[in-house]
Amino acid sequence: MGSGDATDTNEYPCLIRVTDGKDLKLSTKVEPGDLEKFHATYGTLLKASMGSLRKRDKKREKQRQEDAARRKRRLAEQIAVEGPKRGNGRRKRQRLVKRAIRLEETRKRSQEREEAKGKTRAA
Known part of the structure; x- marks a missing residue:
């Protein structure tokens, strides 16, 4: 043997x-x-067992990536709050101020998510 x-x-x-x-x-x-x-x-x-699998939708994936990139670009841009505090253009200025505040909050949430991802990857 x-x-x-x-x-x-x-x-x-x-x-x-x-x-x-x-x-x-x-x-x-x-x-x-x-x-x-x-x-x-x-x-x-x-x-027979692979019948439930779906083919990847590459168009949708590409669209999602583009949307994510667009959101990141919008987060990176600064909002210039201009215009008079009183008189004509006051409402426009108020809307810009609110938009700037919301953008800053979104940046903070995004930063926290990135930090959480970094911690889970490190662990």
């Missing part, structure tokens, strides 16, 4: 092991004569 003869023509069964990634583990031996049948059946099983 350990001599390694070139005339050794024994065919050995194939051991197949399967797990669901948690606690279920299965194994089986497949004889060389049944290997093609096993592969065909296994392939059919895999195709």
Whole structure:
């Protein structure tokens, strides 16, 4: 058995092991004569289980990336609060002030999220 003869023509069964990634583990031996049948059946099983998978929607992914980039650019820009405090243009100035305050709050939340992501990656 350990001599390694070139005339050794024994065919050995194939051991197949399967797990669901948690606690279920299965194994089986497949004889060389049944290997093609096993592969065909296994392939059919895999195709049937992949029916629920969806093809990636690359257009939507690209749109989301562009939207995220646009939001980041808007966060980076400064809002110039100009105009009179009284008289004509007062409401416009008030809207700009409110927008600047909201933008600053959004920046703070974004910064906190980035820090939280950094902490989870480091851990």
